Amino acid sequence: MSSTSIYKIVGLMSGTSGDGLDIAFCEFEKKDKWSYTIIDSDTVPFPKKLGKKLKKSHLLNGQKLSLLDVEFGSWMGDQVKYFLTKKSLSAQAVASHGHTVFHQPSKKLSLQIGNGWAIHQSSGLPVINDFRMLDVQLGGQGAPLVPIGDRFLFGEYDYCINLGGIANISMDFDGKRIAFDICPFNLLLNHYAETCGKAYDKNGKLARKGKLLPKVLKALNKLPFYQKEGAKSLGREDLDEYLKILELSGEYKPENILHTLVVHYVEQIRKVLHPIPGKKPSILITGGGAYNVFFMEILQMELTENFEIVALDSTLINFKEALLFAFLGVLKMRGEVNCLASVTGATRDNCGGTTYGL
Template identity: 75%
Template sequence: MKTQSTYKVIGLMSGTSGDGLDIAYCEFEKKDHWTFQIQASETVPFPKKLGKKLKRSHLMNGYRLALLDVEFGNWMGVQVRDFIQKNDIEAEVVSSHGHTVFHQPSKKLSLQIGNGWALHAASGIPVINDFRMLDVQLGGQGAPLVPIGDKLLFSEYDYCINLGGIANISMEAEGKRIAFDICPFNLLLNHFAEVCGKPYDKNGKLARKGKLLKKVLKQLNKLPYYQIEGAKSLGREDLDDYLQILDWSEEHKPENVLHTLVIHYVEQINKILIPRIGEKTRVLVTGGGAFNTFFMEKLAESLESDIEVIQADPLLINFKEALVFAFLGVLKMREENNSLSSVTGSLKDNCGGLVHGL
């Protein structure tokens, strides 16, 4: 593939939260370092039937899952085609994360659906997808992948935290990039908000009303995941450990569970953030959870005074992951590594992704 200095790419992100498809049209330029602009963006909610299928995809048999793979790829392609027409833009490539069904790196498995050929045929432009599987086959976690974007696009921050379905973090340590999933986030918050008849807990209002379940908090903090050191990642299937602790009872009202989860998340994140000596430590927080006012207040209260949480632009909060997946596609086009072994634990840095129609 040819190397050039500027790229116009559409990034697609269908996160584990399962609420919709993030589309970001991004322009990247490489001089002394990488720069970017998000020129157009949109979140398209999933149609009800498709959304239900995606949420239940991990329970489907092989045939139904194969059908959903093609259906979802085609649907994303149609959204991209409409997005291009609406914004009157030209893109070289679509770079798609896909929807994660299974993520079990210990079994060499990470499956994201959203068929690349179906997406290519429906959108009319080349597609790059399946970014995780090469890393998994090289013994890595296949996640998180965003840290290469943090390293090359957001190097002015000491920590980059993304609060999506899962909360993850990336940082420089001893001259190399490290990153890992910290804890669940919106996957569990949304689950208990739905018990209250809400799709999500807007601004953390429900959690703010609740009270702390101290015994539950202790149990959450003792979960085995928090004892693992080094490269580690969480999948939807890991949530059973949490749900067993949070099981419904009279005391475990959803507001109380939401409040307790917020405090649990704050404690887990706070353990990781170490202030730099003699200067402010800058923390960039993005992802849907950055709009959870109650969580952000509790996080700020818990941090030492020389740790500064940067208020990110709402555009970046909403579309950083789509931006970075667009960037992963750029690195794939340049045949440069887009997955770091220091992050995932794989045998070596690698250049993941399958190309359709380029």
Template identity: 60%
Template sequence: MRPINYTMIGLMSGTSGDGLDIAFCSYELHNQWSYEILDATTIPFPKDLGQKLMNSHRITALDLSLLDVDFGRWMGEKVKDYCSEKQIKPLAICSHGHTVFHQPSKGLSLQIGNGWALREASGQKVINDFRMKDIQLGGQGAPLVPIGDRLLFSSIDFCINLGGIANISMESKGRRIAFDTCPFNLLLNAQANTLGAEYDKEGAWAKEGEIDEKLLDALNALPYYGTTEAKSLGREDLENDFIPLIASSGLSSKNILRTLVEHYSYQIAKVISENQSNDTPSVLITGGGAYNSFFIERLEHQLGSNWIQVKASNELIEFKEALIFGFLGVLRLRNENNCLASVTGAKYDSSGGTIYS
């Protein structure tokens, strides 16, 4: 039987707000799924657009609606230029969009980047809005990446993505489970900004700081960490729970960075330790935080060196989420489940995503 092959473009605009990831990928089904990242690039947001996206949760309804269309059109134009330059024709463009609001308890998760604007500007079939069906089924609508972890990275015990928010995915008793473990770059980058940089390169400033036990204890005591059912973090949670603790601490930026890194490494190591099925679990770390060597050092310490970090290319580190959103689109076109109830807490597995053709 001949393998079935799909070529897709995955688009990812994460909560860190640094740019648009474009990944042109092929996916092949022959007994099991395999993938190849054929080409990938990141297009930085124009300064004005980047600022609008980062402040999108604070603007009027009309301005948000206009930004939705403008962002969709901008993405479409960039994809059209990319496809023209590379002389490629994917089956579809699969877009995550930019998250503005994420309040699943109220039945809401909003990712802007209008599908019709993206469709017309790119001239390509588009699939987006991957979260809302699951949320209407009572789920968190997040994380979405675990179905890709299960089908594309099945040999790895733990898949961790360190983006604006950190999440983890794993098998447990025959079920895929996953959730947001803690914030990550959203809080680290905010402190780096006060020191005059976009981010703390390799965690160098955090390494110079000192742990504040009072702030560390307060962060670890937040109710989110005591929740055992399906859960996810949104920008609102950071603003309501995490940022007030940081702001009231009176600490220097370096000491805040140091304390945050310790908090993150503790929380992530705790999840691994509680769910590992062997003495030296394999862990794949992707996302911008994978380059934070000081965090990796602290995670190593928290795990007592009893783990195996899976080597990942820079391409996989930077584009794994875009790769998997392309794969979510493949599953959507095949009318196969791309969202797992065991992960999100929904009533049942589903195939989410709106198709614009």
């Protein structure tokens, strides 16, 4: 008879898009298989000054970055405490992804700020964070991290795609879980929406108005990242190669660039999806990009005959990543593998994360 274990964990996700903090209060139960429930959730916009600092964090000197690390951790802990008090909830721990400043796995570096001790002190709860660094030290990409959650919690889907600041995919292949970043996503879309005075391109309306730039599309598709095989990941630093191409097209309207980026993303996603004999593969799509109506229409037109895009409720679209980081925290608490070498290219599976107050 299998034993039952129940965990109530707060998952925190501050993505590269920089729009706010996702908070998900989750319950996990382990019987023969893992099950989950997102009991409550919320997205807290960053205060204006903090948001600006986070967006420019990669440009700060050492002292200012260290101060921001503590400031951001304290703020996140305060938000957790307020959220739990307001909802009359009680959690065992907080699992935080943090805000990525640098991601350079080739140099064995991946830095996410949001100080664990500061979260612990301001929330009053044990904390698990810094999930990427062990894997990077083992020669891995330190990303994507969510595929082990995809395997245990969303294994019924053939493909799991998340459209956040960066688009990534997770799937089973020859009995192993594999995953990798596909292309940028909201990091570039938001950047060009901002040039039109918008925080983001709501429903893809700006992109819909634009026209395709064939030469730009061709140049984007030839970027070296798309020639790499196996484990690979993108960071903010990698966007310079994209911006060089897009900024050279300075005579083009932002709407045209947004339209071209949407077509580019659809083409890159289509390239990594492969038919499965005897079935119509199912695709789970989550993250903010799932609300980009124009993008989803183009993707549907490209895929519908051979693939099934699964309809989801907004809670899972918005909070799947926060849910999965909560799950990574549970696995860390249990001392079990939470990062797969088949995904990241590390020398071995590992149990990443640093604990505070546990």
